[in-house]
Amino acid sequence: MTIRVYNTLSRSKEDFVPREPGVVAMYVCGPTVYNHIHIGNARTFLTFDVIRRYLTFRGFDVRFVQNITDVDDKIIARAAEEGRPPAELAAEYTLAFRAAMDALGVERPTVQPKATETIPGMIEMTERLIKTGHAYVVDGDVYFSVRSFPGYGKLSGRNIDDLESGARVDVDERKQDPLDFALWKAAKPGEPHWPSPWGEGRPGWHLECSVMSEQELGLPFDIHGGGSDLVFPHHENEIAQSEAATGTQFARYWLHGGMLQINSEKMSKSLGNFTLLKDVLAAYPAPVLRLLMLQTHYRSPLDFSSDRLDDATRSYERLVTPLRNLEWAKRNRAVPTEQPAHADEIAAIEAAPEAARTAFAAAMDDDFNTAGALAALFDLVRALNGFLESHGIGDNARYAGRLDAAADTMRQLLGVLGVRIDTSSYTAEYPPLVLEIARDLAGYDGVDTRAAVEALLAARTVARNERNWAAADAVRDGLASLGLTVEDTAAGSRVVHRPAG
């Protein structure tokens, strides 16, 4: 079965056929490093991380290039505000960006070039464009002439005349056409600058993507990705530059991610709802945020709120629980009933992983439908839970192999979505306050939190056996006050620490 992708260029879903069988050349616009990235940025990067992972899962060798824009008006402005060198600011936020991506579980690009390290290539492309009559020099600035490129507007579905009729295009007398954009900007005093045939200056924003993608991938490469707000003018301009300079097609499939909103409003500084990724990750585990985002198709708008994060936290728990319960059952050899499973029950649990794989791939093949893929996984969760509920691993762990197969499939497919599953939450570190509770309720006077929890559970078991519900519930309530939930299972009691929310 072929993968189908929605191509902005054709405004339709197309069969995905890479230029070279088995190899995908992919470029995704990266951040301008003038601040910590916000969750809108994060959504886009997460989207293309999943697309990359899925293509890899489907057997493609993916070469993934992402730029870092480390010279730009916004960087210069912010550095001036803070009274320090732009390069220092850019370096700091480059590191912060990489750290945030690591924390989100986004795989590192194959290559991650910086704009400041691509200056010679950008000068070279600008020279080519001037020679071929697609660009002109004015006072040390170089502009691309949009009228010189007949295909201008083909990506965003606009034409030059429509665009000019809009009143919002700035008028610069020195430009031949208001839509012409800068390839090279003459440096003002105090700005970063590099020598060029047109004097000291710095590159325009659109140019780096054209140059880097050609250098690292060659033209035409397979997938160009970014947020849908980049369709115009950024990606339109990339196409114009690259195709005018090379005479060949630039990118074959254009994929654009939908915008993220906060509480149904556009994220903006003036509304005060500018949420940074690092702040979200400080409050919620990365897999929860990932799950929230993957429950909506990547091209649809996504409304972000803390309520939705809380919902996603419970969804995440639903994924973790069966894996945790299986581990617990294997460790404790718990057998809920002596009743052996019927042949049809065994057939069902044996068929479940393959059914999930098939449904997962069918959803992902259809323009990376992660919400559908998650539904396949939740169906597998139900199959696992159901079997575990009625038969556990069986006597002598006779069913463990079949259950492991289902669990392994879950882990693998969740891995394709980049969702890390942490089943260790019932063996995690416990807060020091359990020592106090254990001293009061279980007579424990040591300093080992885990032993303290064991002592509390043992005390509760004794109390329950004596039908002393008040004492038993005191233990449970005490642990609950620390965010620890007591669960009674066929193999005894355990404590589960759940993420916030």
Place this chain on the structure above:
RNA sequence: GGCGACGUAGCCAAGUGGCAAGGCAGAGGCCUGCAAAGCCUUUAUCCCCGGUUCGAAUCCGGGCGUCGCCUCCA
């Protein structure tokens, strides 16, 4: 003004011609001392009006509503 999306249950959301996925929340039941976790059952005139079709959430036309882009934006 130009271009383009979207409107599916209380909330989120998949589904582009053939009995409406999934998650969260709710209800009932099972299990439990009570819980938790889990299981079972349950919750939809698919924004409105026309049209095409044996058959429409899905295609076409109109209307209403929400949103994005057109300026730096992921």
